[in-house]
Amino acid sequence: MDRLEFLKRMGALVAGATMLNFDASAKSMMGFGEDEADGDIDADLPELVASKKINTHITPMDAGLSKPVTVLVIGAGNRGRTYARYASMFPNSMKVVGVADLSKSRRDTMAKNHNVPKENVFSDFRVALSQPKMADAVIIATPDNLHYEPCMKALELGYDVLLEKPVAPTERECRAILKQANKYNRIVAVCHVLRYAPYFVALKEVVDSGAIGDLVSIQHMEPIQYAHMAHSYVRGNWPLSSKTTPIILAKSCHDLDIIRWIVGKKCDTIAAEGSLHLFRKENMPKGAPERCTDGCPHEADCPYSAIDIYERRKKHLSVFDLPRRDEVLIREKLKTTNYGRCVFRCNNDQCDHYVAIMKFDGGSTASFTMDAFTPWGGRRTRIMGTKGFIEGNMTTFKFYDFRSGHTSVWDKKVREIPEYKGSGHGGGDHLLVRDFLRAVSAQDQKLLSSTIDVSIESHLMGFMAEKSRKSMKKMKM
């Protein structure tokens, strides 16, 4: 590809993405204020009446246990650290008593932060799980292809398990984990953290209240954000579907799960399309070297420049385990790790756009779009019912009642609540831990929203979507 064509392509992609405006005012959300000449818009729609507030579902973050649940953390990376942080915040409810990670600096840091005794600090999870049971529960936060083995062993040893998503890379392994959990009568909570976020809890409650009438259809979008796509699914941990899981599971199993949860009925059929449009060798601009730091002539224009993302904007630096945010240290990482490679030269195959359509028992439908080429992340959702409509962007949602014209709003600023700070996914990360600890303490999996059986069901939707995309056939669940 020559330079002009490359620039045109880059410009078109980013301009196209920024034109989407999901954060519009209530009026433009409803289509008011637009020219009605095309006949699509009813000028007599009732004006918006002063918005009412929807119950926020902000609950205490502390599990409030009288005796802490003890945990062994397997995988002390990004997610393992996130969950372990809960123990520092609420030591009365959780205590980290063991850690396993291949990285010495990661396991040592976690051991130091939580006063883990030396004899409970391990390199490989296999060694940790060859010891007698040392805790009430295990947190499994290893890479996607290393969930199955530790989970099966931990259940056999009698641990309850907080298991990162995706459950496992194959349908067979997912089903085997469910069987093992039942066999040993243990609790497995899958980290479908969105289910615990107050935003989604409130949204589900509005749907379940019947206020929208019958749920007829859902449009749900997962905008990955262009730099996040390059970071995670081109250069980073999940570039190859065969080595991890296809992106519909690796990134979007949360979304299939949320759609299934909101609809509240079993998925009947699913069909999908998608491909890797941009990050391929044939799209590489002329003269692009192996790394952005090798004097690439396109560095100043390329939105995916590693120098721009990591060094200038200081995004996604947690993967580097740096002692400080220092440009010299970051440059060194760009010269020596995959994160400095040209995005057109990575050995990657994950789709950068993906659409799936679903039909549920009873006939309601959902369309799901995952897109790399957006300026923001998060989620965007529209729910169409026979009596009302909901539109939200994971920060706020509005319910519009057709008959009265009233709107109700959920707009709690979760990040401003002191004990919710540092809990990603709209508060869901630590609220999941809280509910897991309560479930383990009471030995009652009903205290969880994401039990292993319901999580397996939404994972199967992902496997079927991928089968459909590859075979170009609609799949019956």
Ligand SMILES: NC(=O)c1ccc[n+]([C@@H]2O[C@H](COP(=O)([O-])OP(=O)(O)OC[C@H]3O[C@@H](n4cnc5c(N)ncnc54)[C@H](O)[C@@H]3O)[C@@H](O)[C@H]2O)c1
């Ligand atoms: N729930 C969510 O929203 C969410 C978000 C991001 C990632 N994830 C999932 O969480 C999991 C972990 O992701 P991450 O971003 O924390 O990755 P990470 O690379 O930061 O952490 C994984 C850790 O596992 C360790 N590890 C690898 N093999 C090991 C072994 N044999 N024994 C012990 N430790 C081992 C690695 O050294 C690393 O520190 C992945 O499955 C990922 O898909 C979930």
